[in-house]
Amino acid sequence: MNSTSCHVCLEGLERVGSLAHERCAHAVVGAARLPEIDVDLAHLHTVGLAMVGRASLSGVQRKISLNLTAARSTLRTEVGAGRFILKPQAQAFPNLPENEHVTMRMAAACGLEVAPSALVPLRDGSPAFLTRRFDRADDGRKRRQEDFCQLAEKPPKEKYDGSAELCFRLVRRYAAEPGVAALRLFRQLLFCWWTGNGDAHLKNLSLLADDEGRHALSPAYDLLSTRLVIEDDPLALPVGGKRAGLTRRSWVELGASARLPNKVVEREIDALRRNLPACESLIERSFLPDAMKVAYRELLRERVLG
Ligand SMILES: Nc1ncnc2c1ncn2[C@@H]1O[C@H](COP(=O)(O)OP(=O)(O)OP(=O)(O)O)[C@@H](O)[C@H]1O
Ligand SMILES: [Mg+2]
Ligand SMILES: [Zn+2]
Structure with a gap:
């Protein structure tokens, strides 16, 4: 393993011999x-x-x-x-x-x-x-978590049987603050596509309840680039009916169907370019083997939307 990066934040470690700040x-x-x-x-x-x-x-x-x-x-x-x-x-x-x-x-x-x-x-x-685990309070109590497969009333084996649009409908219906949840969901789905994640299925998205029983999109989990290990892995959940070959227009249309303001959607898409340098330096400092670092950076550059 790369001994100079923190095993949590990936920034440099000043103390030799320790794993993390x-x-x-x-x-x-x-x-x-x-x-x-x-x-x-x-x-x-x-x-x-x-x-x-x-x-x-x-x-x-x-x-x-x-x-x-x-x-x-x-x-x-x-x-x-x-x-x-x-x-x-x-x-x-x-x-x-x-x-x-x-x-x-x-x-x-x-x-x-x-x-x-x-x-x-x-x-x-x-x-x-x-x-x-984010579904355990500090005192160990379980917080209620429902994944999108459950919310859609589908059995677990149908977790690939959905769409980005279905996820927005679920959020609009069940989240306490639907506008906030929809924006967070859009950002997460866009990030999954950008990073070549073909495994963002209905069980990899959840709503989490707070103590008052109000549901919000849970923190993101199970994020990884399946593209680094499976060539041309398509999206698990289609956007506008497409699992591959997505363009800026696909995302703008998804945002419109999710009732997000166009300005907000454009800003989210433009953020990919702004976030590219930070992501590239994280990849560089990561514990991936060199060939995967190169492939990951190429994927991100290829998918930044003009
Ligand atoms: N940090 C976390 N806090 C609470 N629950 C979590 C967390 N990470 C994962 N989970 C739950 O555990 C389940 C399995 O975790 P995860 O999705 O990371 O594993 P996996 O083996 O990659 O799953 P998959 O079948 O999607 O490949 C998730 O669907 C989610 O419900
Ligand atoms: Mg999972
Ligand atoms: Zn650190």
């Missing part, structure tokens, strides 16, 4: 240092969740739920009840944890609200993606 570790795990994970990849593959037999990325990146020990230095696997989700390397596709880690940082740089996350080494040294 103290403040960054705090933001993710509530302690000054990132934890050691007390398992190795081989073991995770036996305790990980069952694989869903699809030809896409879906479900191949086995995930496991964990809790911190009292000293907060070690994460122990505890299927079901954990405050954290750990996603180790997948056997079928290379570098997914590094890919998800940098993509989540890029999303934050582009103004998306994202789940707190870090890249942590397992006992065997292999990196895993760690995220803190």
Whole structure:
């Protein structure tokens, strides 16, 4: 791994030997240092969740739920009840944890609200993606979360059976502040297309309830560039009926159908160009192998909309 970048924010580390800035570790795990994970990849593959037999990325990146020990230095696997989700390397596709880690940082740089996350080494040294659950309050209470597959009253296996337009209808219907939620959704869908994410399906979008039961779009999760591992991977949810070959016009029309003001939509699309340098430098500082860094930068440049 690149030893000079923080395993949370990807900025430079001044202290040799540590994985992350103290403040960054705090933001993710509530302690000054990132934890050691007390398992190795081989073991995770036996305790990980069952694989869903699809030809896409879906479900191949086995995930496991964990809790911190009292000293907060070690994460122990505890299927079901954990405050954290750990996603180790997948056997079928290379570098997914590094890919998800940098993509989540890029999303934050582009103004998306994202789940707190870090890249942590397992006992065997292999990196895993760690995220803190946003559907657990500090006292451990569960906050109500409904994904868009549930909101659309579809069974989980129909998570690819939807569209961007359907997502906006769901948000208009169920979010407490529909205009705010629609703008956040637009930004997230545009970001997914920009970064070549072909796995942004209905279960990768959720509404989260606050204590008063008011629903808002949840922080973004499961963001990664499937294009880096699957050639020409199309969008999971079509925009204007299209899963590929989207243009500026496709997005302007989507914004209009979502009843977002045209000025706002144009500003969101123009922001891709403005965000490009920050995203490129995050990619450069990331833990992806060099060939993937090059491919990721090329994809972003190719898709900036004129
Ligand atoms: N930080 C988080 N806080 C709360 N819930 C989360 C968080 N990250 C993921 N989840 C929930 O866990 C589920 C699985 O996580 P995630 O989507 O990252 O895994 P995955 O294996 O990549 O899924 P997929 O089947 O989409 O490929 C999500 O659908 C979401 O409901
Ligand atoms: Mg998912
Ligand atoms: Zn940092």
